[in-house]
Structure formats: structure tokens, C-alpha cells
Amino acid sequence: MTISISALDSLVDTLVSSDVVTDPDIMAGYRQDWARDPDAGTPLAVVRARSTEDIQAVMRWATEHSVPVVPRGAGSGLSGGATAVDGGLVLSTELMREITVDPVTRTAVVQPGLLNVEVKAAAAEHGLWYPPDPSSFEMCSIGGNAATNAGGLCCVKYGVTTDYILGLQVVLADGTAMHLGGARLKDSAGLSLTKLFVGSEGVLGIITEITLRLIPAQPPASTVVASFASLRGATDAILAITRTMRPAMLEFMDKASIHAVEDAMKMGLDRNAEAMLIARSDSPGAHRTEEIEIIAAACRDSGADDVFVTDDPDEGEAFAAARRFAIPAVERTGSLLLEDVGVPLPTLADLVEGIAEISKAQDVVVAVIAHAGDGNTHPLIVFDPEDPDMERRAHQAFGDIMTLAISLGGTITGEHGVGRLKKAWLPDQVGPDVMDLTRRIKHALDPAGILNPGAVL
Amino acid sequence: MTISISALDSLVDTLVSSDVVTDPDIMAGYRQDWARDPDAGTPLAVVRARSTEDIQAVMRWATEHSVPVVPRGAGSGLSGGATAVDGGLVLSTELMREITVDPVTRTAVVQPGLLNVEVKAAAAEHGLWYPPDPSSFEMCSIGGNAATNAGGLCCVKYGVTTDYILGLQVVLADGTAMHLGGARLKDSAGLSLTKLFVGSEGVLGIITEITLRLIPAQPPASTVVASFASLRGATDAILAITRTMRPAMLEFMDKASIHAVEDAMKMGLDRNAEAMLIARSDSPGAHRTEEIEIIAAACRDSGADDVFVTDDPDEGEAFAAARRFAIPAVERTGSLLLEDVGVPLPTLADLVEGIAEISKAQDVVVAVIAHAGDGNTHPLIVFDPEDPDMERRAHQAFGDIMTLAISLGGTITGEHGVGRLKKAWLPDQVGPDVMDLTRRIKHALDPAGILNPGAVL
Known part of the structure; x- marks a missing residue:
């Protein structure tokens, strides 16, 4: 796949506030996550997004030019879910770091680039707690946590990331942005699309905002x-x-x-x-x-x-x-x-x-x-x-x-995701019918297959 | 839509253990749920299924003959999600009532026809608790609870049905049966299909088995x-x-x-x-x-x-x-x-x-x-x-x-579902893009639209 410089310029011109990085030395730091996939490709550019609107522009441009897009949080993933692909964009959400906490409804609205530890700290200021605690909580992002349905040490009692996600804003492959769910503990209106995007590892859309359920601060242990x-x-x-x-x-x-x-x-x-x-x-x-x-x-x-x-x-x-x-x-x-x-x-x-x-x-x-x-x-x-x-x-x-x-009746991944490293074993676990269903849903949302190609499927 | 008697006979011949009811007096009790939809149709037949295999046979037959199928639990729904349609089948899971509880993993595998109160009782025998408690808990089925993502009185602290569903067996429109998720608190392998089916009100598939997460018995209140x-x-x-x-x-x-x-x-x-x-x-x-x-x-x-x-x-x-x-x-x-x-x-x-x-x-x-x-x-x-x-x-x-x-930023349904009574307002809440995404997923799973037509969409 070859994209002309002028085409990339047209993307740069479209973005309001995001960085577009093409310096090979800087891009090198975005080729792999912690899985250190040796087959990582060389991206065309890295976009460090600052807004949902810019992510929409990126996806519209990528659709128009058939350029694959690999979404990336803090890059601490362990399954190669954020491995760059040749000639594609790496779309990093690391600069999207806002959070608002509402202590009355015990919810927080947070952008994907904030680190897990920062979400916990913002909740703690209001006497509240965001439980999921991957061992990497000091350097993993809440967007990555949502994209992998991350777990941690407290999950045995307190559950995993999906149990704390009430709503999302997502951008689809074609650039459409939409809000799913919201700050409501109960919501049976329509399909559970929020939950479908949790753990979808960037193959269905880009998560640009997350509404979290918080609970009272953990008592002393x-x-x-x-x-x-x-x-x-x-x-x-x-x-x-x-x-x-x-x-x-x-x-x-x-x-x-x-x-x-x-x-x-x-x-x-x-x-x-x-x-x-x-x-x-x-x-x-x-x-x-x-x-x-x-x-x-x-x-x-x-x-x-x-x-x-x-x-x-x-x-x-x-x-x-x-x-x-x-x-x-x-x-x-x-x-x-x-x-x-x-x-x-x-x-x-x-x-x-x-x-x-x-x-x-x-x-x-x-x-x-x-x-x-x-x-x-x-x-x-x-x-x-x-x-x-x-x-x-x-x-x-x-x-x-x-x-x-x-x-033994188990799973190939409890909390890291399938990414690229484990996808060869996914059919062995879930069987051909579930793989077929997965492909049908992927195709319905991303018919051109530009979102994180090579991950999961 | 007219189906010949011989076609219905071919369905009866296929089923191993399920009842097929065509007596109009008995069928009258299956035309409506508690929403008492005055526009309820007259079904061709009511199938009271006893096994997943029979439900697969029903769906294969329905696909072959283009007959709509309305899934039904205990019929206590309040949004018309189980309103019968003219010339269709009502597929009742009321006779599928098995449950096994594993106190070590604190999970239960249950068939959809068991009542919520019976699930609670089976858990309590092991010192465990299934929290979700719709006011109708003494007469609503766990399958219906899953299909509507039902809530209740304890949800303010303990969450809703989806928070307790770890796995499902579902049958798709074409009769394919598959297991999604399982008795694992943590599972990041592939898309969160389990959660997609929770609250899907029968428009994506039939829930034939549910793996529930249980928690220790509630302390005295x-x-x-x-x-x-x-x-x-x-x-x-x-x-x-x-x-x-x-x-x-x-x-x-x-x-x-x-x-x-x-x-x-x-x-x-x-x-x-x-x-x-x-x-x-x-x-x-x-x-x-x-x-x-x-x-x-x-x-x-x-x-x-x-x-x-x-x-x-x-x-x-x-x-x-x-x-x-x-x-x-x-x-x-x-x-x-x-x-x-x-x-x-x-x-x-x-x-x-x-x-x-x-x-x-x-x-x-x-x-x-x-x-x-x-x-x-x-x-x-x-x-x-x-x-x-x-x-x-x-x-x-x-x-x-x-x-x-x-x-006010709220939802048209917190716990009952959209069914037929509320579908006119769903687009006002979620907007055209979410409706479009919903239709794309529905079409990917049920291209002929035979599953619960008229509900939600």
C-alpha cells in the first residue's frame, strides 16, 4: 500500500489539534506494545489525537484512502493488540486525558488516554473507588483497559473492567461518532452495544470517551x-x-x-x-x-x-x-x-x-x-x-x-486480550461457529477491514 | 403468510421432546405478555421447548419456511417483547428448568425457564446469592431476565442482570447453537458476544442456557x-x-x-x-x-x-x-x-x-x-x-x-426492555447512528428478520 505525501498532507490539514508524527525515530516507539511483536510493521504516520472530532477525521480519511488504523492506548498491552502494520496509521489516544467525576451518581466520564492510576486518584478525591487494577495500573491507560476488558488483582471480589463501564463514545471505521449507554446503572434501551465494544481490541471502533461506574472507597484491608x-x-x-x-x-x-x-x-x-x-x-x-x-x-x-x-x-x-x-x-x-x-x-x-x-x-x-x-x-x-x-x-x-x-475448559486470555499473539488459538477455544459470528459482526461494523487488521481475527 | 398443515407436521416430526400446541384456547394464553398489547397476533403454533436441540430444529424449520418466531419466557414482560405475531411461532422456554450450582467457582448453569425465585433458592442451598430481584421475581423467568437485562430493588448496590451473566448458550436464527463465555470471571478471548445477547430481547437469538455468577449470601439487612x-x-x-x-x-x-x-x-x-x-x-x-x-x-x-x-x-x-x-x-x-x-x-x-x-x-x-x-x-x-x-x-x-x-438525559427503559410498546421512542433516545448500528448487527445475525420481528426495531 502506498499513500502519496499529498494524501497525508490532506489528513494533516483536516485535523484541528492533533499531532501527526512521521519522524522515523519517534515512530519507532509506536511500532510495538509490550508484547514486542517481532513482526511489527512500519507505519505511515502516528496520529496523537486530541479530540473525538479529529479521530472522526482520521477514520474518514483512512476509509477514503483504504489505510489501516491501529488504535493505541499507553502501549502496555501484552498480546500485540497495538502492533503497527506496514503503511498504516497508529492512532494514539495518549493525549486525551480529561476526567470529570460526579460523586452523586458515582460515575466518571473519562477520556481514553488517562492512566488507570489517575482514574483511581480522581475517584479517590471524592471518596470513591474505581476497582479494576491490572498489575500495570501505574502505566496502562483506561482506554486500553476498556479495549481489552482488563482485570487485575481485586477482580475476584470486585469484577473486571466491563462491570464498571456504563457508557462509551466510539468512532466507527467510517468516522461516525456515537454515544452508547451513559451514566445510568440501569438501561435496557436497545442492544447492549456498550458492552460489545468493551474488550473489542480496536477491531470494531475507537473508544474516545468512557463513562465509568464508581463505588465507595475500599475499606482498609x-x-x-x-x-x-x-x-x-x-x-x-x-x-x-x-x-x-x-x-x-x-x-x-x-x-x-x-x-x-x-x-x-x-x-x-x-x-x-x-x-x-x-x-x-x-x-x-x-x-x-x-x-x-x-x-x-x-x-x-x-x-x-x-x-x-x-x-x-x-x-x-x-x-x-x-x-x-x-x-x-x-x-x-x-x-x-x-x-x-x-x-x-x-x-x-x-x-x-x-x-x-x-x-x-x-x-x-x-x-x-x-x-x-x-x-x-x-x-x-x-x-x-x-x-x-x-x-x-x-x-x-x-x-x-x-x-x-x-x-481444561479454560480461556487463552483472562485479561490481556487476543491481539496478534494469541489469535491462532482463538478458534480452538471458541469454535468455528463463534468465529463465524465474530466475523459477521466485524464485517457489519468495518466492511473494509481497516480497523486493527490482523488483531483477534 | 400461510403455512400448510403438512409443513407444521414436518416440524412436529422433527422435535424430540417438545410440545407443539395448536389448540386456540391454549394458544390464547401465549398471545400476550403482561403488556397486554391489543395488537397481538394469532400464532400458527406454540412450541414449548424441552431442549436446545429442539430449539435448533424449530429455528431451522422457521428459516426454511420463513416463519417468524417470538421467544417467550414466563410471559411477565411489561413492554410487549413477547407479543405473538400473526402466523408465527411462539417459542416458550418455560419447560426448560434445570439448574446446577457449583459452590467452589460460585457459578450456576441454568436453563431459561427457571423462575428468578427458584434460581435464588438453588443458590441459597449453597450459602450463595443471585442478587437481581425484579419485583416480579416470584413469576419471571431467568431467561426473560437475561433477554431484558432485568433489574430490581437491590441493583443500586449490586448491579443488574448483565453483571451476573458469565456465559450463554444461544441458538441463532439459522439454528446454529453456540456457547459464549463460560464459568470464568475473567475472559478476554474474542468479542464480548455474551454481553451482546444480554438484553437483546430475542431479536438476535434464543437463549437456551445461562451461566450465572453468584456471590456469598446477603448479610442481614x-x-x-x-x-x-x-x-x-x-x-x-x-x-x-x-x-x-x-x-x-x-x-x-x-x-x-x-x-x-x-x-x-x-x-x-x-x-x-x-x-x-x-x-x-x-x-x-x-x-x-x-x-x-x-x-x-x-x-x-x-x-x-x-x-x-x-x-x-x-x-x-x-x-x-x-x-x-x-x-x-x-x-x-x-x-x-x-x-x-x-x-x-x-x-x-x-x-x-x-x-x-x-x-x-x-x-x-x-x-x-x-x-x-x-x-x-x-x-x-x-x-x-x-x-x-x-x-x-x-x-x-x-x-x-x-x-x-x-x-433529562435519561432512558426510556431502565429494566423492562423496549419490546413493541416503546420502540417508537428508541430512536429519540439513542439517535439515528445507533439505530443504524443496531440494524447492521441485527441483519448480520438474522438476515431474514424472523427473530421476534417488530420488537425493538
């Missing part, structure tokens, strides 16, 4: 940290906890992740443990004490070697931060392929044991961390990029883990 | 009942409460509803009050006492004449039951047009006052009840069916109230 001499002990404890109550967090780290974090942070984690759980209760008052005791007892009864309880929020947060730091910590030991498979909770032990077998068979280290309370795991496959055979085996393990998760 | 000498006092109290905390219920009744309920139930409601609020807290332990005091103080500070507090669940439930009985109580005074408009909470007073003006202008009684905490109101327009002019004025008021809600 107490934290349990337990270490186990066996994997089964930890997974037994997970089932014993979830059978009895709903923790506000229930995270898992295996030995490899514990060691990587301890190497980096030196906070005294138990290096002899095969697995560690970090669990929280944030129920009000005496109920919290009851829940923490249930969690601690479940860990002890399942054979935990050490069970530590703290009511100090900062101390508890240090362990959550250690868990969040596991991905960068493991990344210090090599390049990563980052998995995101989820399974029904009763099969979590089978998944973790199966991953150990795959690790052995392919002779690659696979460190496992998990949002254990909802069965969503992040096996981290470590490889040496200088070793082509190891890289090949790592990719084999990557696929084998998805195939294992599907065989 | 305390209840505040407050009566006000002015409407503004009540709406001020609502805003004062929601600005500060999130009640587990916050219901409103105006004078006309209070009188209708008191006439029927004689429970000692304050007939002098212009408005009454019923609010609940179900926070654990001492936190509940704090929340109840916040609610009671907000009512007193906003000028409540009488504020009654009870920690007795049965006594509290009696007031909630009184509120739920408002619709049948008002119906004793005449025929009803039942509204379902919702507005952003700060404009609730404007809506209620505007409704009073419409009532006066059209000279019809409009009793107002509301799920006040989420701004969802049910104005009940009362008319004498023997008085054609009054009936005309009632219909005028019905439309005027929707127009008013739209002008």
Missing part, C-alpha cells in the same frame, strides 16, 4: 501471606478459601517467581517454599477479622508452613507490590513470553502441574504467578533471545499451555 | 422507612444518601402509590405523606448501624415527618413487599400503562415534578414508584378502558413521560 512446601497444598488452600468466602485478593506465586522477586527486592520471602499465597479481606469491622481467620485456617489446614497476618495496610501492600513486581523480576532472568490463561478453579492444580510438565518437556523455565481466586494465571516463559532453538521451544510451550487451558 | 410532606424533601434525601454511601435498597413511593397499597394491605402507611422512602443497609456488623444512621439522618435533615428504623428482617421485608405490591395495588384502580424511565439522579426531582405536570395536562392519574437510588422510576398511568378519550390521553402521557426522560 488485612492481608494473609502463606507459604507452602507443595503446590497442591497451595491449590487446596485456594479451593478451601473460595468455597467459604470471597476474598478481596487471592494471589499465587510459584517457586521461580518467589526467587526472582526475592533476588530483586530482598524482602525476606521464603525461598524454600514451592508456592506462596497472598490473600486479603476488606470487609468492614469485625467481619474482616472473621474472614482473615477463615483464610489463615484454610492455609494452615492445607499444610502451609508459615502463615503471616497483618492489619497494617502498608505492610499488606508491600506483599501485593512484590506480587505485581514478579513480571519485571522474572524478566531480569531472560526474555519472556507472557501467558494469561484462565481455568475453572477446581482444575487450577491440573493446570499448574501441566505447566510444569510442559516446562520440562520443552526445557524452558516457566515461572507461574496467578490471580488464583479467579483461576487466571500468568505463566512466564523465560528464554534466551540469542538461542534460536530455545526461543522455538519457548514458543512451543506458549502454545502448549493455551492448548492445555482449553482442554 | 436493616431497613429505614421515612415519610415526607413534600416530594422535594424525599428527592433531597435520596441525593444526600447516595452522595454519602451506597444503600442496599433505596425505593420511593408517591402519595397515589401509598394510598393504593394502603387500601389493599392496610399496614398503616402514612396516608398524609406526599412521598415515602424505603432504604436498606446490609453491611456487616457495626458498619450497618453506621449506614442506617446516615440514611435516617439524611431523611430527617431533608424534612422527613417520620423516620422508622428496624433491624428485624421480616419487618423490613414487609415494607419491601408493600413497595413490590404497588403495581398490582394501583392496577386495582384501573387499567395501567406501566412506565420504566430512568434519569441521572440529580434530575430525579425534575422528572417527578414533570410527571405531575403531564398527569395534570392529560387529566389522568399517574402514580409514581421508583428504584430511587439508581434513578429508575415506574410511573403507573391509570385509565378506564371503557373511556376511549381517557385511554388516548393515557397513551399521550406515556409518550410524554418518555420524551421528558430523554430531555
Whole structure:
């Protein structure tokens, strides 16, 4: 695809306030997201949009010239959903950063470029809370969260991004802008189009504004940290906890992740443990004490070697931060392929044991961390990029883990999205009829296929 | 449209276990839902399905013979979503009533014919709770709840039906059956098709199985009942409460509803009050006492004449039951047009006052009840069916109230759905672009338009 300079000039002339970047050095930073897709293309230009109107102009121009458009939030995606394509536009929403919070209706209207942490902070100023908390919450954007239906650590009790999205403004492939839903907890008027766009990874339209549901600030939480001499002990404890109550967090780290974090942070984690759980209760008052005791007892009864309880929020947060730091910590030991498979909770032990077998068979280290309370795991496959055979085996393990998760009734992605890295496995999970339905909807909204081509489908 | 007897025989022969009813007396009970649409058609037959396979056979047959199909749950819908069409099939799921509950993953897999109250009961056997609670929960089906994205009284704190639906099995117009989503709190694999079908009112496919998210049983609740000498006092109290905390219920009744309920139930409601609020807290332990005091103080500070507090669940439930009985109580005074408009909470007073003006202008009684905490109101327009002019004025008021809600940034339906009764106003709310997008998706899934024709679109 070749677009003349004059055609690009016509786009620049149309935009009111957005930046159009064609400097190759700057554009290089927009070719990949954190998935570091080696097949990323070279875009024609990067548009850093400042308004919905400019995004409409971009899409009208792209439709007219049949130019593909890859929408991009903060670029922290882990599935290659924002990988640039040759000759296309990268449409970044990073400069669209406004937010208004209404404490009476407990809603916020926010532009897609604001970071998750900034949304939380704006809500907190009104005593409110936006729960979804991807580990990357300090650098991922709310637009990207909406586009991937992002999750996090608190989802086991508080749900995922879609549970907090009441309305959207979207721009379709042809440049049409429309409001879907709104600041109403209840709205049964017409199809649930708002929810259709959540998690659509930029293949149906560009999200230019989000109406979020907020809830009262989270009460203070107490934290349990337990270490186990066996994997089964930890997974037994997970089932014993979830059978009895709903923790506000229930995270898992295996030995490899514990060691990587301890190497980096030196906070005294138990290096002899095969697995560690970090669990929280944030129920009000005496109920919290009851829940923490249930969690601690479940860990002890399942054979935990050490069970530590703290009511100090900062101390508890240090362990959550250690868990969040596991991905960068493991990344210090090599390049990563980052998995995101989820399974029904009763099969979590089978998944973790199966991953150990795959690790052995392919002779690659696979460190496992998990949002254990909802069965969503992040096996981290470590490889040496200088070793082509190891890289090949790592990719084999990557696929084998998805195939294992599907065989256990699970999903290939719990919260990162399909992007480009996982699309080959999507049909295995959902089947040909769902793929056909997906294509029909995609075609109905983007008949020329210019929106994020190569992602998901 | 005329279908030969032999063609219908071929359908009967295809079905494994479902009933095909052609007896006009029995079919008469399937022509309308509670909206009592006077324009209801006469169906060719009623199929009472017993399996997904039979529903597939019905849809294949309907596609082959171009016969419209109107899906039907318990028939308690209030917008005419299940109004029969001439020469079509009514496809009832009332006989599909299985449920399995998994307490470890806190999910249930349920067939669409089970009643909401039965789902709640099955969950409760495992110490779990399915929150959504339409006032009709004792006679509405979970399939209908999913098809309309039904709400209820607890939604102000606990959300609506879509927030509890993790997966669906659906049958498309051409008879294809597919599973969407599943028993996973987190799943970002592909488009959010599950959520698209929630609230789709039978125009995209037939819901044949639902995977529900359950939560731990609701703690005991305390209840505040407050009566006000002015409407503004009540709406001020609502805003004062929601600005500060999130009640587990916050219901409103105006004078006309209070009188209708008191006439029927004689429970000692304050007939002098212009408005009454019923609010609940179900926070654990001492936190509940704090929340109840916040609610009671907000009512007193906003000028409540009488504020009654009870920690007795049965006594509290009696007031909630009184509120739920408002619709049948008002119906004793005449025929009803039942509204379902919702507005952003700060404009609730404007809506209620505007409704009073419409009532006066059209000279019809409009009793107002509301799920006040989420701004969802049910104005009940009362008319004498023997008085054609009054009936005309009632219909005028019905439309005027929707127009008013739209002008306040609200919705024409918070929880009942658009059906056939409200579709004329849907474009006024969502605009031509959203209508066009809706038609594109409908056409992609049901190109021949045989699924619930005349509803929504």
C-alpha cells in the first residue's frame, strides 16, 4: 500500500489539534506494545489525537484512502493488540486525558488516554473507588483497559473492567461518532452495544470517551501471606478459601517467581517454599477479622508452613507490590513470553502441574504467578533471545499451555486480550461457529477491514 | 403468510421432546405478555421447548419456511417483547428448568425457564446469592431476565442482570447453537458476544442456557422507612444518601402509590405523606448501624415527618413487599400503562415534578414508584378502558413521560426492555447512528428478520 505525501498532507490539514508524527525515530516507539511483536510493521504516520472530532477525521480519511488504523492506548498491552502494520496509521489516544467525576451518581466520564492510576486518584478525591487494577495500573491507560476488558488483582471480589463501564463514545471505521449507554446503572434501551465494544481490541471502533461506574472507597484491608512446601497444598488452600468466602485478593506465586522477586527486592520471602499465597479481606469491622481467620485456617489446614497476618495496610501492600513486581523480576532472568490463561478453579492444580510438565518437556523455565481466586494465571516463559532453538521451544510451550487451558475448559486470555499473539488459538477455544459470528459482526461494523487488521481475527 | 398443515407436521416430526400446541384456547394464553398489547397476533403454533436441540430444529424449520418466531419466557414482560405475531411461532422456554450450582467457582448453569425465585433458592442451598430481584421475581423467568437485562430493588448496590451473566448458550436464527463465555470471571478471548445477547430481547437469538455468577449470601439487612410532606424533601434525601454511601435498597413511593397499597394491605402507611422512602443497609456488623444512621439522618435533615428504623428482617421485608405490591395495588384502580424511565439522579426531582405536570395536562392519574437510588422510576398511568378519550390521553402521557426522560438525559427503559410498546421512542433516545448500528448487527445475525420481528426495531 502506498499513500502519496499529498494524501497525508490532506489528513494533516483536516485535523484541528492533533499531532501527526512521521519522524522515523519517534515512530519507532509506536511500532510495538509490550508484547514486542517481532513482526511489527512500519507505519505511515502516528496520529496523537486530541479530540473525538479529529479521530472522526482520521477514520474518514483512512476509509477514503483504504489505510489501516491501529488504535493505541499507553502501549502496555501484552498480546500485540497495538502492533503497527506496514503503511498504516497508529492512532494514539495518549493525549486525551480529561476526567470529570460526579460523586452523586458515582460515575466518571473519562477520556481514553488517562492512566488507570489517575482514574483511581480522581475517584479517590471524592471518596470513591474505581476497582479494576491490572498489575500495570501505574502505566496502562483506561482506554486500553476498556479495549481489552482488563482485570487485575481485586477482580475476584470486585469484577473486571466491563462491570464498571456504563457508557462509551466510539468512532466507527467510517468516522461516525456515537454515544452508547451513559451514566445510568440501569438501561435496557436497545442492544447492549456498550458492552460489545468493551474488550473489542480496536477491531470494531475507537473508544474516545468512557463513562465509568464508581463505588465507595475500599475499606482498609488485612492481608494473609502463606507459604507452602507443595503446590497442591497451595491449590487446596485456594479451593478451601473460595468455597467459604470471597476474598478481596487471592494471589499465587510459584517457586521461580518467589526467587526472582526475592533476588530483586530482598524482602525476606521464603525461598524454600514451592508456592506462596497472598490473600486479603476488606470487609468492614469485625467481619474482616472473621474472614482473615477463615483464610489463615484454610492455609494452615492445607499444610502451609508459615502463615503471616497483618492489619497494617502498608505492610499488606508491600506483599501485593512484590506480587505485581514478579513480571519485571522474572524478566531480569531472560526474555519472556507472557501467558494469561484462565481455568475453572477446581482444575487450577491440573493446570499448574501441566505447566510444569510442559516446562520440562520443552526445557524452558516457566515461572507461574496467578490471580488464583479467579483461576487466571500468568505463566512466564523465560528464554534466551540469542538461542534460536530455545526461543522455538519457548514458543512451543506458549502454545502448549493455551492448548492445555482449553482442554481444561479454560480461556487463552483472562485479561490481556487476543491481539496478534494469541489469535491462532482463538478458534480452538471458541469454535468455528463463534468465529463465524465474530466475523459477521466485524464485517457489519468495518466492511473494509481497516480497523486493527490482523488483531483477534 | 400461510403455512400448510403438512409443513407444521414436518416440524412436529422433527422435535424430540417438545410440545407443539395448536389448540386456540391454549394458544390464547401465549398471545400476550403482561403488556397486554391489543395488537397481538394469532400464532400458527406454540412450541414449548424441552431442549436446545429442539430449539435448533424449530429455528431451522422457521428459516426454511420463513416463519417468524417470538421467544417467550414466563410471559411477565411489561413492554410487549413477547407479543405473538400473526402466523408465527411462539417459542416458550418455560419447560426448560434445570439448574446446577457449583459452590467452589460460585457459578450456576441454568436453563431459561427457571423462575428468578427458584434460581435464588438453588443458590441459597449453597450459602450463595443471585442478587437481581425484579419485583416480579416470584413469576419471571431467568431467561426473560437475561433477554431484558432485568433489574430490581437491590441493583443500586449490586448491579443488574448483565453483571451476573458469565456465559450463554444461544441458538441463532439459522439454528446454529453456540456457547459464549463460560464459568470464568475473567475472559478476554474474542468479542464480548455474551454481553451482546444480554438484553437483546430475542431479536438476535434464543437463549437456551445461562451461566450465572453468584456471590456469598446477603448479610442481614436493616431497613429505614421515612415519610415526607413534600416530594422535594424525599428527592433531597435520596441525593444526600447516595452522595454519602451506597444503600442496599433505596425505593420511593408517591402519595397515589401509598394510598393504593394502603387500601389493599392496610399496614398503616402514612396516608398524609406526599412521598415515602424505603432504604436498606446490609453491611456487616457495626458498619450497618453506621449506614442506617446516615440514611435516617439524611431523611430527617431533608424534612422527613417520620423516620422508622428496624433491624428485624421480616419487618423490613414487609415494607419491601408493600413497595413490590404497588403495581398490582394501583392496577386495582384501573387499567395501567406501566412506565420504566430512568434519569441521572440529580434530575430525579425534575422528572417527578414533570410527571405531575403531564398527569395534570392529560387529566389522568399517574402514580409514581421508583428504584430511587439508581434513578429508575415506574410511573403507573391509570385509565378506564371503557373511556376511549381517557385511554388516548393515557397513551399521550406515556409518550410524554418518555420524551421528558430523554430531555433529562435519561432512558426510556431502565429494566423492562423496549419490546413493541416503546420502540417508537428508541430512536429519540439513542439517535439515528445507533439505530443504524443496531440494524447492521441485527441483519448480520438474522438476515431474514424472523427473530421476534417488530420488537425493538
